[in-house]
Amino acid sequence: MFAVSQIPLAPRDADDTVRVLLVDDQLIVVEAVRRMLAGHPDIEFHFVTDPHAARAAALRHRPTVILQDLVMQGCDGFELIRSYKDDDTLRDIPVIVLSMREEAKLKAHAFAIGAHDYLVKLPDQLELLARIRHHSQGYISTLQRDAAWRSLRASREELARANEELRRLAALDGLTGIANRRRFDEALHVEWQRGRRQGSPLALLLCDVDHFKLYNDHLGHPAGDLCLKKTAAVLTGQLKRPADLAARYGGEEFVLLLPDTDLAGALRVGDACRAGLEQLALPHPGAPCGFVTMSMGVAAIVPGTGETIEDLVAWADAALYEAKRSGRNRVHAAA
Structure with a gap:
């Protein structure tokens, strides 16, 4: 048998x-x-x-x-x-x-x-x-x-994934989860060169939460952190294209980088962001209007016409200063 x-x-x-x-x-x-x-x-x-x-x-x-x-x-x-x-x-x-x-x-x-x-x-x-x-x-x-080769290959793949995650995290702001200043600087140089090659416009929007120090003084830093997170969410919510970038510029300042966007288009995005934060109506005891608002300075240029990246940033910064000086909660275009 x-x-x-x-x-x-x-x-x-x-x-x-x-x-x-x-x-x-x-x-x-x-x-x-x-x-x-x-x-x-x-x-x-x-x-x-x-x-x-x-x-x-x-x-x-x-x-x-x-x-x-x-x-x-x-x-x-x-x-x-x-x-x-x-x-x-x-x-x-x-x-x-x-x-x-x-x-x-x-x-x-x-x-x-x-x-x-x-x-x-x-x-x-x-x-x-x-x-x-x-x-x-x-x-x-x-x-x-x-088995050793498979293990080595798996280890290499895991290491590659870990390195990619580290690179991703290194490019993010730890509080808001959006791009950080380093990531913005890299993207700005890339998009500047691309705009220069293609002759396409590049827009920059500098954003500042109005009276933010008073917000922290009245409600405390945990509330201030939450306010910055909600502001970041409003900004990213208005970005519709993969190349558009929202980043934390520093403190209560944010920046939007919009490739292939002229000044008129950037102003529309800026006003939508400003209105979006205003509609949240976050209480702000230290603000004259009683809720959180932001001011924005907008500049746009076709790279390669003689100006520099530093010029674009300076124009947006000057426009932001003018928005602040003019009463806040508004979008101002660079002259």
Whole structure:
């Protein structure tokens, strides 16, 4: 009667244990091989007497070497070896043919279809042990090398993700979650060069929360932090294009960078931001109007006409000063 069985000869070590799967329909051969391997703690022995169950047994036990007869009832041993090679999981497991026949043609054919070794049964115990260990160690080394490579690749990918996250966090303001001053400076230089190449306008809006020091004095810094977060949310809510950028410029100051935007378009965005914060109606005990507002200075230029980045920033800053001087809660364009 055909059977699939396992005779563990020692506790299994997933990394170093030699695992032998014997495929032979003669129980006398199974017992003889089992006796040869007994007493060797580095070897775990499995067997199957039904060749049609060999692949399933190999997938289940994951042997480091397969010992297999060529002539078994209802099965072509050569075809069985081919079936291992057609399976991605089994194809690299070394196969040692155990055959009653010592013929050069059989040996040549066995090697041609993927067998790693050929022994006439029953071989000498020392020779069998040496060949099992030799082929198993080669296979185990390959598995360990592949596992180490996968681990290294995973570590590199994880490191790359971590570095990308660090770069992302390094570009964000810790309080508001929008871009920080460093990220803004980088984007400004990139967009300046792009506008210069394409002859497209670039707009800059400097924003300042009105009477913010008084807000902190009356309500405390935690409330002030929340106010800045809500202001940042209002600004980002008005940005519709991927290249548009809102950043915290410093303290209660924010900046909007709008590529491909002329002065009229920038003024519309600025007024929408100002109105959006005004509509929140955040109570401000220290402000004349009683709620939080902001002032904005707007400048726009086509880069490459003789002016510099510093000029653009200075114009927006001067416009912001004028908005403050004129009464706050307004958007002022650079002259």
